[in-house]
Amino acid sequence: MAQLYLDTLTGGLWKRIPPFRLVLGLCPALAVTMSAENGLGMGVATACVIILSNGVISALRNLIPHKVRIASYIAIIATLVSIVEIVMKAFFFPLSQQLGIYIPLIVVNCIVLGRAEGFAAKNPPLLAMVDGLSIGIGYGLSLTLIGSIREILGAGTWFGLPLFGESFEPMSFFVSAPGAFVTIGILLAVQNLYSRRRGEKFIQG
């Protein structure tokens, strides 16, 4: 039993890490990771939503009729996202200004729905929340990593702190949209290369 919890907890950090392994949630990963701070903020917001939605959906899994389950999940997720959005506006106003429309759009983030459908609907609430925590942390780490690379190369700063001297000319390619695609593609390739070297099987969520 403990092993099951441990596997679920570590699964989201490497085996099922979004958006690389679980190739879901790419839209925020491309759109908001202009800086490490944005990536971290988005990751934390999404993690909160996944943990809560996994818990609620798992608790209600025997009550929700099978035929209308997607609509029910969306209603639950939308409620939770609204809560997160209001909390962010109250306590982290500048960050919520920067992330803008992408906070409400967590509703349609496929990771949340994917974990609800793929995990929470079949497992007890506590295990589902552990899964949400693990996936959320993995997503937050990935977004922070993507955001860091793009911010360091594209703006010469990290979490807003300047890293290089005056002579460094930032490559603005990396803070624009194509840079996001290239960064994510290269990170995915590096992860696959490493996994192949270690002989791991490629696990898709």
Next chain:
Amino acid sequence: MWTVFGCLVPPLLLSVFVFGVQVLFIAAVSVLSCMAVEAASQKMLGRPLTYLDGSAALTGMLLAFVIPPGVPILMPALGAVMAIYIGKHLMGGLGYNIFNPALLARAFLLATFPVAMTSAWLPPITDGAIFTYLSGIDGMTTATPLAVLKDQGMAAFIERFGEPRDIYMSFFLGWRPGCIGETSGLLVVLGGLYLMYRRYITWHIPVSVIGSIAILTWIFGGESLFGGDPLLAVLSGGALLGAFYMATCYVTSPTMRSAQLVYGVGIGALTVLIRLKGGYPEGICYAILLMNPLSPVLDTWFKPKRFAPPLRGEQ
């Protein structure tokens, strides 16, 4: 490949004469780094090592030709990584790339270093003083004819470069600011004609690109309809270089002759659209990049009808 490379040497030499000896360094960095990246990519991806076959060198040369002469000398090396590794080898290697690698690298550099890529133009050195390297490049930057025409209008253009009919010849010979390879229309056209004579390329793409640029500029480029200056449109900017060397790239252009004509007209129309209405003064780079992924579709559309009945066993 080396023949095409050879055709690009005369424009490069003229460019060295016009802009100074740093052009030679830029071209050398570009060619050598493209070949090095090609070798490294092939090694990493476990492909046969063919970095001496000239295709990487040609990409490097074309990359040097489409960047301004006053850029930092290591910038083409970064472009080479984009062109060869991401633009060519990650797409599957030579023959599988969707986009022209040199132009992809130019678009990448333009997005990465917008200031250097749009302001590092050098004025032509009229008395042929080619040893003026490091003599204050920063203070000498100027604007390209198309940029002046776009931002300040025809009056400023005439004030700066003279009446259009007086400057056709100097533009054609190469005495104007511009990217390294696009200054001399004459040498580019001569090289292109030689390639046609050797049957490396056919007339379809260059003629349709240049013809559509000229006709569309003539119709829409002026104050009123049919008031544009087609000759100036063809001679300024990279139209000739793009039409002869970039658009005709075997890998990224259609193979059917009729499809090539449509492809060329598409490039010309997009170029004129970007020049006249878009945000950039010169549009042929993006026009070619936009038409590149359409070439397989064009080939399918213009597939010749087969008259013979199907063979036995074939549907």
